[in-house]
Amino acid sequence: MEAKNKNINIEDIKVIQAPLAGISDVVFRSLIRKYNSNCLMTTEMISSEMLCNNPNPRIIEFNDFEYPLAFQLVGHKVDKMTKAAQILEPFASMIDINCGCPVKKVIVSGDGSAMMKTPELAFDIIQSIKQATNLPVSAKFRLGWTKDEENFIEFGKTLEKAGVSFVTLHARTRSQMYEGKADWKKIKLLVDELNIPVFANGDIKTINDAKNCLDLTGAKGVSIGRGIMGDFTLPYRIEKYIQDKIIIPEPDFNLKINMLKEHLRLEVEHMGEANGVKFMRKFYSYYISSLRNASKYRSRLVLMEKEEEILEAIDEILSIHNRNIG
Ligand SMILES: Cc1cc2nc3c(=O)[nH]c(=O)nc-3n(C[C@H](O)[C@H](O)[C@H](O)COP(=O)(O)O)c2cc1C
Structure with a gap:
């Protein structure tokens, strides 16, 4: 496949391949491109601490036909997150900050969805990366820690002020992990409050899901994760529907x-x-x-x-x- 320019035009993005740790490696992403999608690819989350200690780990492998490609960073220390973004700057189209991972070994140190409890830290990290690099920055987060502590609107506003180019909302709380249904109605609330693009995430597995979610939320586009597992054509089929209203059937x-x-x-x-x-x-x-x-x-x-x-x-x-x- 042909090498592509690493620069990203966020206006063009309608579909994002959601980061999937232990899944969305270089092979996974390359196969999505093979099936024609122009979606924004995202690496698995990369620990900023690990990257600062070893600037060339296997997890950052990529092909230049994958662009546009976001590298997702996880961490809570401003200096480490900034240094990690600087290491990635020569090859990243942009940096995505993980503020949504719910797993214990990530949240114990204040990373992932625990960042939703420290919005001022997320603000500082984003500002610092923006000052230290020329890369656009985005963030992916959840509704909040628990149902009673939903703060996605305030959190989104804080990140908007810090200068993110867009946000992706996974419409579940941290305590839900991956249980229950993603609550797309909440995504609409965020779309209504922010002036930057919002991408909808959670339970979008078919063209119909994408259509229903976009109709309900008015989001700029969709971020799809597990739906791609077992069907690399999904990002392309959803793009074709959003752009041209063409429905390409599921692969047999x-x-x-x-x-x-x-x-x-x-x-x-x-x-x-x-x-x-x-x-x-x-x-x-x-x-x-x-x-x-x-x-x-x-x-x-x-x-x-x-x-x-x-x-x-x-x-x-x-x-x-x-x-x-x-
Ligand atoms: C196996 C697995 C790994 C994941 N890894 C990440 C990750 O590295 N970074 C992140 O922000 N979200 C991660 N997620 C969350 C997904 O990006 C996405 O938000 C979630 O699966 C809901 O979207 P979906 O219903 O389209 O899969 C992961 C989810 C799964 C199931």
């Missing part, structure tokens, strides 16, 4: 299986057979979810250790499927 099972095989092959090439095979175990259930006996097949696949053996099993699953529908 044969195409999904081809995606799975290519994903497996590229991860094995990228990280070696043992790690690549282990990494891919997170994805099988997404690729084969439409099968009647999906969990039985998944349980078989996750025990396998050799790429060749997995490819044979996948072909067998495909031929059983094709025989059953034929």
Whole structure:
């Protein structure tokens, strides 16, 4: 694929690939581009502390056809976050600040969604990165810590004042983790209060979801995460709908299986057979979810250790499927 210019025109962005730790690596993002999407890619969250100690970790690997590409930073120390942004400046289209991660090992030190409890710190980090680099900065956050402590509007206003170019709202609280339904109505409240673009995030898995969410919220665009797992065409299909009102059908099972095989092959090439095979175990259930006996097949696949053996099993699953529908 052709190398692209790293500069971003935020006006053009309608779809963002949401950051997914342990999922949205360089291979994952490259496959989204292969299926034609112009979406803004986002790396997995990158610890600013780790990056300051090791400025060249594997997690920052990327291809230049991926642009525009946001590097997401997680951390709560102004100096470390600023230094990390400076390290990334030569290759990043922009920096996204993680103010939404709910997991314990992240929040204990005040990072991720814990930043919503220290808006003044988020403000300082954003201002400092903006002063120290020429990169646009965005932030992704949740509704608040708990249902009774929702502060997404005040938090969004604080970040707007600090100079973020846009925000992404994951319409759940920290205490919800990934449970329950994302409350898109809250996104509309934020859209109404801010003068910068807001991207809607949470439970957008189909073109219809994107349409309903945008109609309800008036958001500038959507940020999609888990919906891409098992279907790399989703960002492109949503873009085509938003831009041209064209509905491209979901890929059929044969195409999904081809995606799975290519994903497996590229991860094995990228990280070696043992790690690549282990990494891919997170994805099988997404690729084969439409099968009647999906969990039985998944349980078989996750025990396998050799790429060749997995490819044979996948072909067998495909031929059983094709025989059953034929
Ligand atoms: C496995 C996994 C890893 C995630 N990693 C990150 C991350 O690194 N940074 C972040 O801001 N959000 C992360 N998230 C949250 C997603 O970006 C997104 O906000 C959430 O999954 C809701 O959107 P969705 O319903 O489209 O998946 C992660 C979610 C999952 C399921």
